[in-house]
Amino acid sequence: MNILKNSLLLLVLVTAGSCSSKSEGGMDQKASKSTHLNQEVERKIDSLLSLMTLEEKVGQMNQYNGFWDLTGPAPKEGDAAKKYDHLKSGLVGSMLNVTGVEEVRSVQKIAVEETRLGIPLIIGFDVIHGFRTISPIPLAESASWDLEAIKNSAAMAAKEAAASGINWTFAPMVDISRDARWGRVMEGAGEDPYLGSKIAVARVEGFQGSDLASPYTVAACAKHFAGYGFAEGGRDYNTVDVGTSTLYNTILPPFKAAKEAGVRTFMNAFNELNGIPATADRFLQRELLKDQWNFDGFVVSDWGSMIEMQAHGYARDRKHAAELAANAGSDMDMESYAYVNELVDLVKQGKVQESDLDDSVRRILRVKFELGLFEDPYKYLNEEREDAIVGSKEINDAALDMARKSIVLLKNKNNLLPLKRKGQKVALIGPFVSDKTSPLGSWRLAAEDGTAISLAEGMASYEDNTVRVSEGVKLSNGSNSFPMEVKVNSRDRSGFDEAVKVAKEADVVVMALGEDGFQSGEGRSRAELGLPGLQQELLEEVYKVNKNVVLVLHNGRPLAIEWADQHIPAIVEAWQLGTQSGHAIAQVLYGDYNPSGKLPVSFPRSVGQMPLYYNYKNTGRPTLPGEGVVFWSHYIDEENTPLYPFGHGLSYTEFTYDTLKVNKHTDGVQLTLTVKNNGEVVGKEVVQVYIRDHFATVTRPVKELKAFELVSLAPGEERQLQFNLTKNELGYYLNDGSFILEPGDFTVFVGGSSDTVLEETFTIEALDE
Numbered sequence: 201m202n203i204l205k206n207s208l209l210l211l212v213l214v215t216a217g218s219c220s221s222k223s224e225g226g227m228d229q230k231a232s233k234s235t236h237l238n239q240e241v242e243r244k245i246d247s248l249l250s251l252m253t254l255e256e257k258v259g260q261m262n263q264y265n266g267f268w269d270l271t272g273p274a275p276k277e278g279d280a281a282k283k284y285d286h287l288k289s290g291l292v293g294s295m296l297n298v299t300g301v302e303e304v305r306s307v308q309k310i311a312v313e314e315t316r317l318g319i320p321l322i323i324g325f326d327v328i329h330g331f332r333t334i335s336p337i338p339l340a341e342s343a344s345w346d347l348e349a350i351k352n353s354a355a356m357a358a359k360e361a362a363a364s365g366i367n368w369t370f371a372p373m374v375d376i377s378r379d380a381r382w383g384r385v386m387e388g389a390g391e392d393p394y395l396g397s398k399i400a401v402a403r404v405e406g407f408q409g410s411d412l413a414s415p416y417t418v419a420a421c422a423k424h425f426a427g428y429g430f431a432e433g434g435r436d437y438n439t440v441d442v443g444t445s446t447l448y449n450t451i452l453p454p455f456k457a458a459k460e461a462g463v464r465t466f467m468n469a470f471n472e473l474n475g476i477p478a479t480a481d482r483f484l485q486r487e488l489l490k491d492q493w494n495f496d497g498f499v500v501s502d503w504g505s506m507i508e509m510q511a512h513g514y515a516r517d518r519k520h521a522a523e524l525a526a527n528a529g530s531d532m533d534m535e536s537y538a539y540v541n542e543l544v545d546l547v548k549q550g551k552v553q554e555s556d557l558d559d560s561v562r563r564i565l566r567v568k569f570e571l572g573l574f575e576d577p578y579k580y581l582n583e584e585r586e587d588a589i590v591g592s593k594e595i596n597d598a599a600l601d602m603a604r605k606s607i608v609l610l611k612n613k614n615n616l617l618p619l620k621r622k623g624q625k626v627a628l629i630g631p632f633v634s635d636k637t638s639p640l641g642s643w644r645l646a647a648e649d650g651t652a653i654s655l656a657e658g659m660a661s662y663e664d665n666t667v668r669v670s671e672g673v674k675l676s677n678g679s680n681s682f683p684m685e686v687k688v689n690s691r692d693r694s695g696f697d698e699a700v701k702v703a704k705e706a707d708v709v710v711m712a713l714g715e716d717g718f719q720s721g722e723g724r725s726r727a728e729l730g731l732p733g734l735q736q737e738l739l740e741e742v743y744k745v746n747k748n749v750v751l752v753l754h755n756g757r758p759l760a761i762e763w764a765d766q767h768i769p770a771i772v773e774a775w776q777l778g779t780q781s782g783h784a785i786a787q788v789l790y791g792d793y794n795p796s797g798k799l800p801v802s803f804p805r806s807v808g809q810m811p812l813y814y815n816y817k818n819t820g821r822p823t824l825p826g827e828g829v830v831f832w833s834h835y836i837d838e839e840n841t842p843l844y845p846f847g848h849g850l851s852y853t854e855f856t857y858d859t860l861k862v863n864k865h866t867d868g869v870q871l872t873l874t875v876k877n878n879g880e881v882v883g884k885e886v887v888q889v890y891i892r893d894h895f896a897t898v899t900r901p902v903k904e905l906k907a908f909e910l911v912s913l914a915p916g917e918e919r920q921l922q923f924n925l926t927k928n929e930l931g932y933y934l935n936d937g938s939f940i941l942e943p944g945d946f947t948v949f950v951g952g953s954s955d956t957v958l959e960e961t962f963t964i965e966a967l968d969e
């Protein structure tokens with residue numbers, strides 16, 4: 201039943217046919233993926249557009265942040281009053297940061313029941329890694345290399361958010377980054393475009409499901425288009441200047457993959473790319489995304505990124521910024537107030553074509569139709585569903601599953617891990633042992649502080665051991681509130697003595713060190729990559745009295761921990777694992793869960809190696825030509841290699857690789873190899889396949905990931921695996937953006953990390969298309 205109250209809109213929808221986005225015409229996600237538009241929906245949009253005034257069209261392109269205590273009385277003056285007025289006049293198409301059924305209903309009701317046309321709002325939110333229940337930060341999830349688990353995690357986040365009235369997430373962030381100084385490394389899938397593309401697809405499919413109109417799914421958003429992860433010096437919002445080879449081969453593939461997976465929206469970016477702010481980049485948004493890639497969803501600008509084009513030195517004033525953004529194909533304005541104030545005039549002056557506005561509005565309305573909002577604008581608003589789903593056991597179980605899969609065992613000398621289940625005296629030391637907030641990480645807007653299971657709580661469920669806890673040092677003396685406060689690390693050593701005493705009396709020390717939940721994330725770039733504050737000092741003091749140390753890292757980015765690698769026998773990368781953090785870590789420490797994570801980013805030896813990535817180019821001077829020779833590509837005071845390479849991660853068992861064979865086919869090559877579990881426990885291994893194209897028109901990296909498989913093997917079990925490499929994997933983008941496979945010599949490398957163990961060479965002649 202159609203429950204839209206507005207008679208004009210009802211007339212449009214009824215005369216143009218049924219209102220469902222899953223209509224008789226068969227419009228569903230698959231149809232939109234192939235850009236095969238649903239004619240019926242398009243007709244409805246035509247009718248709607250014909251009714252809309254210029255102001256109402258601009259209104260659809262305007263997005264506001266939540267602006268007053270929504271369930272309280274309406275504001276009378278100031279900015280909030282103006283926004284409220286705009287909402288009632290049909291000048292708002294979307295809102296963000298309005299959450300919970302009650303709040304969302306209050307704004308949706310105004311849009312639907314008080315405006316002339318009654319067009320529903322689309323409600324956006326940063327559902328980055330969970331909503332109220334927090335899953336591991338995206339970088340951590342990526343370390344699982346488990347695409348099904350990642351997809352499920354996104355689906356659970358969508359379910360919880362949708363139950364709270366949200367129908368659009370600003371995720372996934374698919375920015376590739378090679379620079380651990382950049383705080384938003386935590387929000388992406390790491391440094392590799394192949395892994396990044398696979399994870400982008402998993403996340404889009406998880407958020408959107410197979411039916412966007414379901415009240416359990418949300419529209420996804422691929423961001424930040426494009427190049428944001430390549431900020432100079434790793435400093436957030438900084439200039440990005442990259443060549444076309446990097447743009448096409450590294451930055452764009454995950455965006456293209458997201459588009460192919462049917463992502464319904466894109467977000468542009470704060471940064472300029474080669475001199476043009478992304479928000480005004482016509483090539484990216486119109487020519488590439490909308491024309492060449494045939495994207496038929498819409499593009500939202502990033503927060504205030506339109507007016508920021510003045511500071512970039514690209515737009516003269518707000519009006520000019522609106523003109524540049526609209527002409528470049530930026531469809532919706534997030535909090536710049538540029539479209540709502542300037543666009544009507546710009547059209548009247550002929551500086552922006554009304555047909556371009558119509559195109560933007562059509563795209564926005566299309567997604568609203570697909571979400572089922574015209575069928576029932578209140579479909580995401582059901583208190584009972586909200587109560588049943590938010591924080592439910594199903595969602596917490598999924599968060600725990602994802603958390604365990606995200607942990608990476610970096611080092612385990614003499615099998616110090618797993619811990620013994622009985623009779624071991626354990627000291628738990630460090631600022632994170634009892635912290636119930638930091639494990640939630642950055643981007644956890646809807647979660648409550650203090651809701652994570654701490655490490656001490658997780659360890660407490662293993663009752664047979666004596667565990668003593670000592671914080672040792674506080675990391676910061678700030679509060680945990682989001683997001684404005686920058687943390688100052690404490691200089692107080694008064695807890696050291698107690699920590700050292702507890703360590704001395706223990707059989708094994710578990711030290712939980714790393715970064716506070718808000719020492720990574722947006723605006724949290726770092727110039728140093730060591731353990732912040734006094735933690736390194738504490739680690740060294742404890743190590744002096746007890747060598748059996750297990751270092752459990754809590755962090756949002758790769759850290760430079762060379763001293764720890766040289767001295768500490770066991771190191772566990774536990775990132776920021778979300779609500780179930782402590783349980784997941786304890787299960788790994790006690791061997792109830794055999795770790796299988798692999799690094800999606802290289803870990804540096806020192807910050808000076810940034811940017812650091814495994815798929816670098818060889819250069820003309822790649823290797824040491826002779827003893828004492830200076831003139832080759834290196835540092836005089838540091839190695840070139842990472843501390844832990846991309847793809848690295850250990851297990852409580854051991855895997856061996858054998859008999860790699862390459863068979864040529866008409867459309868590429870087929871690889872076969874065997875992998876065996878040589879240990880005494882069941883374990884999972886991520887088998888990784890890399891290639892090198894030896895000579896090319898545009899030089900290729902020394903290694904590129906092109907396939908992987910996560911396999912579970914029983915003790916002693918051996919499995920033969922097959923991988924097919926076709927033009928898609930063997931080819932690359934030339935500098936003009938065309939994709940090519942050049943015949944010639946290749947090497948294929950296989951192993952359990954980018955430091956591979958087997959290799960074979962083969963030659964590709966021209967392939968069948």
Ligand code: NOJ
Binds near residue numbers: 326370423502503
């Ligand atoms: C700015 C961030 O760059 C973007 O990723 C986010 O979605 C918006 N703020 C909205 O919160």
